[in-house]
Amino acid sequence: MKRLILLFSLLGLISSCQKETQTIYNQVFESDDPLRPELMKKAQETFQSVTPREYRPNPYEKVELGKMLYFDTRLSKNGNISCNSCHNLDTYGVDNLATSPGDTHELGGRNSPTTLYAYMHKQQFWDGRAKDVEEQAGMPILNPVEHNIPSEEFLVERLKTIPEYVEKFAQVYGEQTHETLTFDHIGDAIGAFERRLNPRSRFDDYLDGDDSKLSALEKEGLTIFMEEGCTTCHSGVALGGGMIQKFGIYEDYWTLTRSEKIDNGLYDITKRESDRYFFKSPSLRNIEKTYPYFHDGSVDSLGNAVQIMAQTQLGKKLDDAKVDKIVAFLKSLTAAPDPKVIAIK
Template sequence: MKLKRSKENLIYKIAFVGFIGGFAVLFNQCTNKSVGETEKLAQKPETSEDLKEDKALKEKAEIYFASISSLPKQEFPEEKIELGEKLFMDTRLSKDGNISCNSCHNLKTYGVDNLPLSPGDTDELGARNSPTVFYAHLHGMQFWDGRAKDVEEQAGGPILNPVEHNIPSEEFLEERIRGIEEYQEMFANVYPDSAQPITFETITKAIGAFERQLTPLSRFDKWLDGENDALNSQEKDGLTAFIDKQCITCHNGPAFGGNMLQKFGINGDYWELTKSEIIDHGLFDLTQEERDRYKFKTPGLRNVEMTFPYFHDGSVEKLEDAVRIMGQLQINEELTDQEVKDITAFLKSLTALPENE
């Protein structure tokens, strides 16, 4: 009798454990489905209609943008790139040796220092936010007022700026670099046919050669290249909104901007929304032409997720706020909360660092 009851108890225990185990599996399956269902549906279109919509969006995106992988690679001798990187990191390119190019354009933090304004060699703050050097060579102009044509010309600007690197003259820097034995060898190797290989021009050209390598591939590029699941559904909705809301008027091309000057505040005074402490007149300061007042170079949006704070004065900390402000000031539209979230999600798909960073 006891044996029979023991067997029955054992059967009941096994059945109970099996029930609990089956319930746990079923619960986990339901839970996992509820958590992961959105991601699954977003990343892997399951119907021909989904694939058709994805293809149509990609064709539309290709009108305005280009994958980094589709661009011709700019070839430079490896020793020139190495020289440029060494110069980029060298604090001796500032008068008192306090900063390098990397101080304001830190490669480990997506080419910026995440400060509204950057301190220079004497700790005095610059007048405008330091933009990222990543993808900068894809821009049609440099600086917030577009006064330099390329990254080589741009590299010389901060070096001679009394607030930034504070180097007194081109000759001063040339003499300093010529006195460093390691640079004597490196420049002679890179410019073997030059009677004097170390000049201000060869310094900036070497830095430019290095900066032209800073074009890592983002998830958006992979999506353009054919990886349909590289973007999720919200990011695709954000891309659609980005195009439909005409953000592409200023932010287009492979760098998502950087190729035109535009008034900041077409539909209002920008400082009313950004809470900027100083009103910057932009290009007007150079030209003194009234039509150029408040005009700035449209920044490229690659890595925008990580290059906060935003705008020429670093007055806005959050990307969502910057997106909302741009809607009001530039397209005269109050974007909905969902549109802001979607566009922000899409912009984050543009984030990328080189593999060695």
């Protein structure tokens, strides 16, 4: 008799669990909202979660070496700044300044973009002059307005006087070459660290199938974002960073941004008239936190930036309700860096 009671109890428990599982399944996959599966499918076709995005495999020791270099002020001539000064990982990889002060306190000419997700971009810098984060890492070091290091040899000789660096560079690069502490290896190690700066956002969870991660308002914003044509430049895993585009297709950008200087963009490098006012389309990940916006940091408000982009790039004037909904969606892209990645051990 006791066995029968126990058996029926187990069957009841199993039945209850099955019903609960089915209820959860129905909530996630069989919503009464007809837009749910269609919107998610379209989003998954347009964007990518960070989950399947493989960073270049790098050994732990190289990542740790790159982390040390990223935070080290000795990579500037007078020891006043590090990579983290302009790309502060406590504030989502930026310093929230229009332009950043360098080693001599002189301001740079363009806004410092975030290093989070930067490795996902097709090119680096606003004008795309570096092919990847490894090449990019070395350029500010030699720029007199930024790190102000006089030459590659100057920095290499400085770091060779630090036993810990000599040991770590030998550990990481010793099997590849006899010259382990080189300028190229400095950039390579910093790049290895930056390739780990890819935190997950709620939008990534949504793209991976969890519909509950976006609110109704955010889904409306996502719908508008796609329907209005924003995905022409802001799609893929980074929601941007994939092309060089003219800023001001329908209107001169400076009339709306009220920029103090008219920056020619890519033209300054190529001197081709067809490249005037061309800039890299930035990633929109963490855009809520990486103000001020555009290449010159001329706009503080995310809503204003959305409206300016609609007018300059799409030739549209969006109503306030649409702008607010797009902004709500963009905030779902916010993701803080993993403190285990950025902590200095």
